[in-house]
Amino acid sequence: MGIVSLWYGCVIRMKQNHFVSSSARKARKAHFNAPSHIRRKLMSAPLTKDLRNKHGIRSIPIRIDDEVTVTRGHYKGNAGRVMRVYRKKFVIHIDKITREKANGSTVHIGIHPSKVALTKLKMDKDRRAMIERKAAGRARITGILKGKHTEETIADEKNI
Numbered sequence: 001m002g003i004v005s006l007w008y009g010c011v012i013r014m015k016q017n018h019f020v021s022s023s024a025r026k027a028r029k030a031h032f033n034a035p036s037h038i039r040r041k042l043m044s045a046p047l048t049k050d051l052r053n054k055h056g057i058r059s060i061p062i063r064i065d066d067e068v069t070v071t072r073g074h075y076k077g078n079a080g081r082v083m084r085v086y087r088k089k090f091v092i093h094i095d096k097i098t099r100e101k102a103n104g105s106t107v108h109i110g111i112h113p114s115k116v117a118l119t120k121l122k123m124d125k126d127r128r129a130m131i132e133r134k135a136a137g138r139a140r141i142t143g144i145l146k147g148k149h150t151e152e153t154i155a156d157e158k159n160i
Helices: 024-032 036-042 049-055 125-145 151-159
Strands: 004-007 010-013 044-046 059-061 067-070 079-086 091-100 106-111 116-120
Touching: 044 116, 049 116, 059 125, 067 091, 079 106
Parallel strands: none
Antiparallel strands: 004 010, 044 059, 067 079, 067 116, 079 091, 091 106
16 A cells, blocks of 8 residues: 545545556556456456365456356356356356347356356366465465564565
């Protein structure tokens, strides 16, 4: 965090990096014009509490064959398997969430990954390695931030 000041009732934080814009317009443009490899990270989904405790991470990029439950919106409470990750539209398709069109055909409803919770992960060696890497970094940071400050911990913080 930076220095916080009040200006006409608004909270203004001091800018940390002058090379990064704080313009909402530029942030929206970067988000909606993001290439596919960045959209993958943007389309991360939170884990359920038991998976969060098991793996030690809060969220992970979603992929096909993950099992999810919808946590927000009209389809809240519905569970299913991820059939498709549609990066172009920032949505995922879940196997049991469909609707019927006027011509009688059924189509999947697109749901944003932030509005679901991952209940079961499809594991392979790359994903397992990513989870271990994220959990190790998270554990290291939370270990530094908790407890009493000693000369050793302060020296460790400076080395980060």
